[in-house]
Amino acid sequence: MHMDAFKLTRRQTLAGAGATAMALATRPLWAASAAPITIVINQSPWFDSFRRTVVRYEEETGNKVELDVNPFAGSLEKQRNSVRAANGSYDLLIMNSGWFAEMYAGGFVEAISDIDPGFTLDSDVYTLGNTIYFDPKTRAMTPAGKLMSIPVQPNVPMLYYRGDLYKEAGLKEPETFAELEANAKALHRPPSRYGIVQRGARGTHTVSYDFYPYLYGRGGGIFRDQNVGDYTVTLANDVGVAALEYYIHLAKEAGHPQTASMDQAEVIQNVLTGKAAHVMVVIAAASQMDDKNKSAVVDKIEFAPPPHLPGLPTAPALGHWLGGVSKNVPDDRKRAAVEFLRWFQTKDAQLHYAKSGGIPISAAPYSDPIAEERVNRWMKPLSKALPHAVNIYQFPEAAEVIAVLDLGLNRAISGEIEPAAALNGMADEIQAIVAKHGYKTGRA
Amino acid sequence: MPIGEPRAVASSGKRGSLLDDQVWRWATFAPALLFMLGLSVLPLVNLVATSFHQVSWVGASAVWQPVGTAHYEALPNDPLFRAGLLNTVIFAVSAVGGQMVLGFALALLCSRIRGGRIFYRTIFILPILIPGIVIGAIWKLMLNFDFGLVNKIVSLFGLMPHDWLGSPATALFSVIIVDIWHWTPFCFLLFLAGLESLPQDVYEAAQIDGANRWQELRYVTVPLMVPTIVVTFAFRLVLAFKVFDEVYLLTGGGPGTSTEVISFTLYQRFFTEDRVGYGSAMGVAVIFLVSLLLVVALNTRRKREGMA
Numbered sequence: 174m175h176m177d178a179f180k181l182t183r184r185q186t187l188a189g190a191g192a193t194a195m196a197l198a199t200r201p202l203w204a205a206s207a208a209p210i211t212i213v214i215n216q217s218p219w220f221d222s223f224r225r226t227v228v229r230y231e232e233e234t235g236n237k238v239e240l241d242v243n244p245f246a247g248s249l250e251k252q253r254n255s256v257r258a259a260n261g262s263y264d265l266l267i268m269n270s271g272w273f274a275e276m277y278a279g280g281f282v283e284a285i286s287d288i289d290p291g292f293t294l295d296s297d298v299y300t301l302g303n304t305i306y307f308d309p310k311t312r313a314m315t316p317a318g319k320l321m322s323i324p325v326q327p328n329v330p331m332l333y334y335r336g337d338l339y340k341e342a343g344l345k346e347p348e349t350f351a352e353l354e355a356n357a358k359a360l361h362r363p364p365s366r367y368g369i370v371q372r373g374a375r376g377t378h379t380v381s382y383d384f385y386p387y388l389y390g391r392g393g394g395i396f397r398d399q400n401v402g403d404y405t406v407t408l409a410n411d412v413g414v415a416a417l418e419y420y421i422h423l424a425k426e427a428g429h430p431q432t433a434s435m436d437q438a439e440v441i442q443n444v445l446t447g448k449a450a451h452v453m454v455v456i457a458a459a460s461q462m463d464d465k466n467k468s469a470v471v472d473k474i475e476f477a478p479p480p481h482l483p484g485l486p487t488a489p490a491l492g493h494w495l496g497g498v499s500k501n502v503p504d505d506r507k508r509a510a511v512e513f514l515r516w517f518q519t520k521d522a523q524l525h526y527a528k529s530g531g532i533p534i535s536a537a538p539y540s541d542p543i544a545e546e547r548v549n550r551w552m553k554p555l556s557k558a559l560p561h562a563v564n565i566y567q568f569p570e571a572a573e574v575i576a577v578l579d580l581g582l583n584r585a586i587s588g589e590i591e592p593a594a595a596l597n598g599m600a601d602e603i604q605a606i607v608a609k610h611g612y613k614t615g616r617a
Numbered sequence: 618m619p620i621g622e623p624r625a626v627a628s629s630g631k632r633g634s635l636l637d638d639q640v641w642r643w644a645t646f647a648p649a650l651l652f653m654l655g656l657s658v659l660p661l662v663n664l665v666a667t668s669f670h671q672v673s674w675v676g677a678s679a680v681w682q683p684v685g686t687a688h689y690e691a692l693p694n695d696p697l698f699r700a701g702l703l704n705t706v707i708f709a710v711s712a713v714g715g716q717m718v719l720g721f722a723l724a725l726l727c728s729r730i731r732g733g734r735i736f737y738r739t740i741f742i743l744p745i746l747i748p749g750i751v752i753g754a755i756w757k758l759m760l761n762f763d764f765g766l767v768n769k770i771v772s773l774f775g776l777m778p779h780d781w782l783g784s785p786a787t788a789l790f791s792v793i794i795v796d797i798w799h800w801t802p803f804c805f806l807l808f809l810a811g812l813e814s815l816p817q818d819v820y821e822a823a824q825i826d827g828a829n830r831w832q833e834l835r836y837v838t839v840p841l842m843v844p845t846i847v848v849t850f851a852f853r854l855v856l857a858f859k860v861f862d863e864v865y866l867l868t869g870g871g872p873g874t875s876t877e878v879i880s881f882t883l884y885q886r887f888f889t890e891d892r893v894g895y896g897s898a899m900g901v902a903v904i905f906l907v908s909l910l911l912v913v914a915l916n917t918r919r920k921r922e923g924m925a
Contacts, residue, residue: 279677587871587872589874
């Protein structure tokens with residue numbers, strides 16, 4: 174083709190340059206350097222709110238984000254495959270509390286402060302047991318370490334209860350385990366309605382996650398103090414036995430006969446169909462309660478921090494999700510992932526996340542007028558619970574311990590073995606696991 | 618020129634030609650053989666090699682630490698492995714036994730029906746055409762405590778609903794029933810094909826000798842069907858030993874270890890807990906056990922054929 178065909182007149186050239194300048198001027202500033210990124214994420218009850226927030230990010234910045242959505246276990250497997258390859262497929266890893274320690278300690282996540290030394294964590298963002306930090310030398314999660322991730326979903330279990338039934342029966346919101354039991358028994362009408370529906374099935378992190386508030390709310394725990402490297406197993410002490418006996422007692426007296434095979438989806442299904450007076454599930458399920466297409470209990474569910482023993486604080490276990498940047502992706506994509514996280518932690522983004530049904534990771538929306546809206550009635554109880562949230566695992570081999578707990582607890586709940594025997598067996602196995610990996614351990 | 622010389626030349630020419638043939642055969646066959654060996658043997662060699670190591674991740678790199686036979690020595694002390702092995706044997710024997718009996722009975726019935734063949738065969742083979750994930754959904758709904766069809770039927774008879782998948786007493790039994798429902802059509806199809814290919818003159822001879830229907834079945838049909846029965850049994854037994862999807866979808870191995878099967882234990886150890894070395898040792902053990910089953914089953918068939 175002859176080059177003369179591309180010749181432009183002076184007027185055309187000026188008009189083109191003007192149009193280009195206009196286009197550049199109207200584009201958001203931070204879109205200029207952000208490469209497209211891929212986020213690997215799980216299909217959880219809160220996913221849709223995250224997706225909508227990502228759409229907002231794309232609209233505001235012009236940056237492109239691709240979401241790779243997977244089931245819970247599938248997401249972990251994809252993340253492992255990606256970070257262990259020479260070149261990663263995913264730029265931003267949405268990591269669960271069950272495996273982020275594995276990602277930190279394995280060296281798969283690049284510190285945000287290394288990618289962008291100027292990055293500042295918004296002071297309103299919850300640090301969730303300091304799990305966003307990691308010190309590779311001490312293998313501890315402490316602010317003395319580097320900033321490794323930003324929270325994406327501050328999931329903790331909350332007590333969901335039927336406010337309408339409470340009003341009819343003249344009951345008071347339960348704060349202690351004794352009050353929970355009394356209220357659950359008062360509303361127990363099997364088989365049409367159960368006082369409480371618990372998540373007792375064996376799974377990837379199923380019954381163990383349901384059990385933590387009962388254990389930690391009594392002042393118990395699995396290890397003595399992971400923060401100082403003391404992995405002495407305390408699970409089978411008197412507090413642990415009392416916690417498991419109470420859990421089973423509650424299931425027998427006011428629970429669902431199928432407790433031993435109940436997973437999270439079935440527990441949520443029970444509350445949505447009006448068959449459960451109480452459940453203790455992640456706060457991420459709150460938005461479903463008022464969804465007219467799904468719920469038979471619209472506007473009837475109230476929320477409270479998980480009950481505890483008198484004199485002790487509530488102790489919801491962190492089952493949160495963190496966003497960390499993969500180490501084995503190109504630098505421009507790392508920077509683009511950090512740009513997304515920088516935007517995600519802002520108050521505007523968090524307000525949009527809350528309005529889309531998500532759970533904000535920043536304290537700002539909890540003091541905003543939207544927290545007063547009836548549809549967001551979970552926000553105040555959650556803001557009371559979050560400061561007491563407990564990080565259960567700080568070590569990368571947590572998956573082995575969770576497998577032991579899920580099996581042992583399920584065996585006790587199904588009646589296959591006595592609670593004390595189950596706890597002793599689990600404690601022995603957990604001690605062997607942490608000893609094998611070189612942690613200071615013992616039994617207490 | 619000696620008389621024999623042309624013959625020797627001819628003979629050596631024939632040998633040369635045979636040698637050329639053999640070389641040519643091997644030259645053309647070798648790439649395919651190497652490819653197949655690479656596909657089947659290399660992964661196994663890799664699995665076996667991994668099973669003698671502890672694999673961990675430091676600084677985003679894999680660290681392989683030799684542990685000798687430690688993983689194999691740990692297998693018998695693994696409570697999940699033991700429970701998985703026992704349940705797998707119970708599951709495989711019960712499920713395959715049920716499928717064989719039902720499949721054979723259905724095939725006998727259907728072999729005598731002449732009309733509507735396409736219709737009943739389509740109905741019977743439907744379960745094996747359904748993807749495993751759908752089977753899981755179907756039976757999870759059927760066996761649901763609150764609104765499952767099975768408990769609805771049970772309550773029609775004035776009985777209390779039962780937690781089929783959540784009770785240690787019935788969970789494995791329920792999974793076995795689902796597997797029988799799923800795989801009986803497979804046995805049915807093989808048996809029906811076997812029955813329809815049996816020689817009719819033997820039956821005519823039996824009828825002339827005055828054999829009744831039971832005697833026909835006992836002394837003609839079953840002996841003639843033995844090779845088909847053995848092959849079907851071996852095939853199904855190996856597949857039953859590898860059961861995973863039904864357990865994963867319906868019970869997750871629970872309650873407790875009631876429905877723990879060996880493939881699920883392997884999944885748990887290798888993938889969930891990320892114990893690559895130990896999981897590989899378990900994988901090698903499972904492959905050994907399945908191969909052993911296959912060898913025993915095929916030897917039984919050979920012995921039966923030898924006796925015949």
